[in-house]
Amino acid sequence: MMEMGWRVAANPPAAARRSLAQVRVCRGAESGALLGTGDGVPRLDPHLVLAALAAFSAPLALHPLPAALTLGLVLALLSRQLSRRLLLCGVLLALVGALRARRALDTARRDHDRVVAGLEEPARCVLEGVVATSPVVLRTHAGEGPPASDARFELRVEGSDCEEGSMGRVPSGALVRIYGAPEDLVRGDRVEVVAGVAPVRLFHNPGLPDPYVRVVLTSITASGGAVDVLRLARGTGLSAWIDAARIHVRRRIDATYAADAAPYARALVLGETDLPDDERDAFRRSGLAHLLAVSGTHLVIAVLALVTALRALMCRIPWLSARLDVGRISALIGAVASWLYADFAGGGGSAYRAAAMMSFALLVRAFGRWPSGLRCFAWSLLGGVLLEPLALCDLSFALSVAATAGLLVAASPLRRLVQGRPLIVKVMLLSCGATVAAVVACAPILLGVGPELPILGVVANMLASPVGELVALPVCLVHAVLAWMPSAEQGAAMVGGGALLVVRALAQAAAESPWSALALPPPTVWQLGVMAVGAVAIALRHPPRVVAIVAAAGLLGFELLARVQGAPSGELRVTVLDVGQGDAMLVDLPDGRLMVVDGGGFVGSPLDPAERVVLPVLRHRRRHRVDIALLSHPHPDHYTGLLTVLERVPVGELWTSGLALSWGKKSRLGRAFRDAEGKGTTLRTAEDLCGAHAAGEGTIEVLGPCPSFVPEREANDNSLVLRIRLGDRAVLLTGDAEREQEKSLLAREGERLAADLLKVGHHGSRTSSSPAFVAAVAPELAVASCGVRNRFGHPHPQTVRTFELAGVPMLRTDRGGALVWWTDGEVVASERP
Known part of the structure; x- marks a missing residue:
């Protein structure tokens, strides 16, 4: 039988118990005991084992084979020391959770497909519904002057009316993320929103996380920018009051903090992180990002401070402390405050997990028992995965679990290490040890979402953590309740803001060091x-x-x-990436070299497809160098991500039609090409590319524009067109070639255009893929790279019909994600993620 998650306190007579409680509590005897692991807790705690086994639900749902084998080995190891009943219970929880997760993923896919079917193109809609989530205020840091401001919230749609000509309506019950809303909305508000609405982008690519997990965790299937928001009725209840408090605190931060410190205060207190990209990168590279997040550590510090203050206050009331155990009363209040604080601070996964752990500990104490930190951690993890089987896919929740586990494992060794040492040495060793424990435990997760580990984080945290957690955090939290005392509020803003700026300076200094981070591949x-x-x-x-x-x-x-697997040799592999409305492809050549064809891009959007898709796929495949980067033509939906690749990854050769060079060296592309050449990249244009190039046993044929680009033509009809052959198989990559270039290719190449795979020109527009061209290529398979949020109607029904009449299956990246196609020169195969 599993042991209870606490140690039972002694049970003296009532009068003595009250006296003992008064002495122990009011003299602080229980300080630090709330989250201690306690003596006698087994090293392999059955509660923790049960929670860990239940947490296999997400891996089993997403990666059944490796997760099942791992679970089997874990059970084999555990079976000698724990009861079969416990292990069977854990396995059943994992299997039921995995089934629930698969069902949730299938539902998310259907919900998103339903929205895509109703909104094939972005549409102007009038939406009526209820504000479902606490609005988050964002600041735009572009241009001169103060940052622009708007709020983001999720709307639970109850009715919609979209403009004439749109394909349908937003389904009732859908959750739509709205940008550009007023800052004074609260949960429960009934509103009417006029917005341009489209399905959310889901980049589905090999080796990257399943994007439908995001839909499961957020329930968001569509998003759009608000043109007008009309409040029909005000929300009421606890959630609305919490949001009203957030609005008040946000306004006081903006009014009293220095302009450069206010964003950090809002991040720390409200969880609204919208820092400029360079500052966000500095905190990430330095390992100090947790100091600006509403982390579990911050919640524990805040709630324990409240509990301690309440206990001290009640101890000053003799008649109360003589009759009641004020420690238990303050613990009960703290348990409730944990959840209120997590909600007030933005409701992130780490905050809610810490709130669960904290409330378990405090409730155990409120019932007169001494809590075990290990058991409280186990039950918070178990509660999280039972409520949401995919909880470990939430980044903040996963990091919180890993960091807490690392700290619990390191607790005993650290206590032994610092025993008997001077105070200053003890503080330094504890700080260093805690940072190392957290970073090591979080390393697999951090490498899964980013390219580097912050190796200077140990030193940076030793300097910044005392400032951030012992000065900035408490002062900023106290500032939130000082509006009634202007002078004290202003003083707190100065002290808290100054501490935050010190943390920023330390983060920037650590990030500037060439040894600040260690680049490692993501774990498989x-x-x-x-x-x-x-x-x-x-x-x-x-x-x-x-x-x-x-x-x-x-x-x-x-x-x-x-x-x-990431760098095959002797075969031709083409990966048409899902980058939304744009083109990006990886071509593994038969000689082992890698070619990147275009990189995607969005006009007027800060989203970089290279950051979201291209670079992560390269990291997953262990590709640290690009041998050939090819720009088909100079349009932003093709070159934006490619410029990021040129900046971040060593590139051997850059192939281009030459059209962009005619625009001059001062253009954006001209500057990028010049910078690439400065790094050792060889720039080649159509003039010396036209013709055949050996690639091991394969051949790359540059078919157009040959012998050079045609100045009188549009950029699309000057696309660099490739035919890559291996044995009897070939692939034709056409860029955005339209009718004019297709006619030239037909006249010059004729039967040489034949290919097994055709990358459809210009995303499947009606000005490309003429019946004659499709007949000449005669592909077995065609793929159109397009996105759910395109206003061009790509692929056009006329083009779709052309391929249907030719008997050629045409796949779309907006329906099913990326395509991986490969051949050994004889056999052809393909798969989708």
């Missing part, structure tokens, strides 16, 4: 399984050296496998 799901099994083996006291050797061999073996 198989490597994560090895880490999980190794962690369990260590917890079961298997010989650490043996475990380390076996785990290292497993990690190395799967790393070699990932590198072989």
Whole structure:
């Protein structure tokens, strides 16, 4: 039978108990005990094992084979020390959770498809509904003058009326994210919104997280910018009051903090992180991003401070402290305050997990028992995955779980390490040890979402954490309740803002160092399984050296496998990436070289497809160098992401038609090309590219524009067109070629255009893919790169009909995501994520 999650307190007679409680509580005897692991807690706690097994629900749903094998090995290790009943219970929770997760993912896919079917093009709609989430205020940091401001919120749609000519309506019950709203909205407000609405972009690509997980976790299927928002009725209730408090605190921050400190205060207090990109990158590279997030640590500090203050206040009231255990009363209030604070601070996954852990501990104390931090952590994890089987896919929740686990594991060794040492040495060792424990535990997650680990984070945290957590956090929180005392409020703003600016300076200094971060590839799901099994083996006291050797061999073996799979040799592989309305492709050539064709891009949007898709896929495939970067033609939906690739990744050659060079070296592309040449990239144009180029046993044929670009033609009809052959198989990449260039290709190349795979020109517009051209190519498969938020109607029904009449299946990246096509010169295969 599982042990209880607490230690029962002594039970003296009532009068003595009240006296003892008064002495112990009012003299602070229980300070620090709320989250202690306590003596006698087993190293392999059954509650924690149950929670960890239940957490397998997400891996089983998303990666069944590696997750099942990992779970089997973990069970084999645990079966010798824990009851089969406990393990069976954990496995059942994991399986039921996995089934729930798969069902939720299927529902999310259907919901998104329903919105896509109703809004094939962005439409102006009048939406009526209820504000479902706490509005988040964003600041735009572009241009001169103060930042522009607007709010973002989610609207639960109850009715919609879209403009004439749109394909349908926004389904009732859909959750739509609205940008550009007033800042004074609160949850429960009934509003009428006029907005341009479109389905949310979901980039579905090989090796990257399933984008429908995001739909499950947020329920958001569409988004748009508000043209007008009319409040029909005000919201009431606790949520509305909390949002009203957020509005008040936000206004006081803007009114009293220095302009450069206010964004950091809003991030710390309200969870509204909208810093400029360079500052956000500085905090990430320095390992100090957690100091600006509403993290679990911040919630624990805030709630424990409140509980301590309440206990101290009630201890000053003799008649109250003599009759009641004021520690239990303050703990009960703190348990409620944990959830209120998590909601007030933005409701992130880490805040809610910490609130669960904190409230478990405080409720146990409120019932007169001493809590175990390990058990409280286990129940907060179990509660999270039972409520949402995909909870571990929420980044903030996962980081919070990993960091807390790392700290719990390191707690005993750190206590032994600092025992008997001077205070200053003890503080430094604890700070350093806690940072290392958290970073090591979070490393697999951090590498999964970014290219680097903040190796200077240990030093940076030793300097910045005391300023951020012991000065900035408490002062900024106190500032939130000082509006009634203007002088004190202004003083708190100066002190808190100054502390935040010190943290910013430390982050920038650490980030500027060339040794601030260590670039590592993201772990594969198989490597994560090895880490999980190794962690369990260590917890079961298997010989650490043996475990380390076996785990290292497993990690190395799967790393070699990932590198072989990411850079195949002797075959031709074309990956048409899902980058929305744009083009981006990876071509693995038969000689092992890598070609990147275009990089996607969105006009007027800060979203960079290279950051979201191209670079993460390259990291997943262990590709640290691009041999050939090819720009088909100089339009932003093709070159924006490619410029980021040129900036971030070593590139051997840059192929272009030459049209962009005619615009001069001062143009955006001209400057980018010049910078690339300065880094050693060879620039080649159609004049010396036209013709055949060897690629191992394959051949790259540049078919147009040849012998050079035609100045009288539009950029689309000057697209660099490639035919890549291996054996009897070929692929034709046409850029945005339209009718004019297609006619030239037909006249000059004729039957040489034949290919097994055709990348459809110009996203499937009606000005491309003429019946004669499609007949000449005679592909077995065609793919159009297009997005759900395009106003051009791509692919055009006429083009779709052309391929139907030719008997050629045409896949679309906006329906099903990316396409991976490969051949060994004889056999052809393809798959989608």
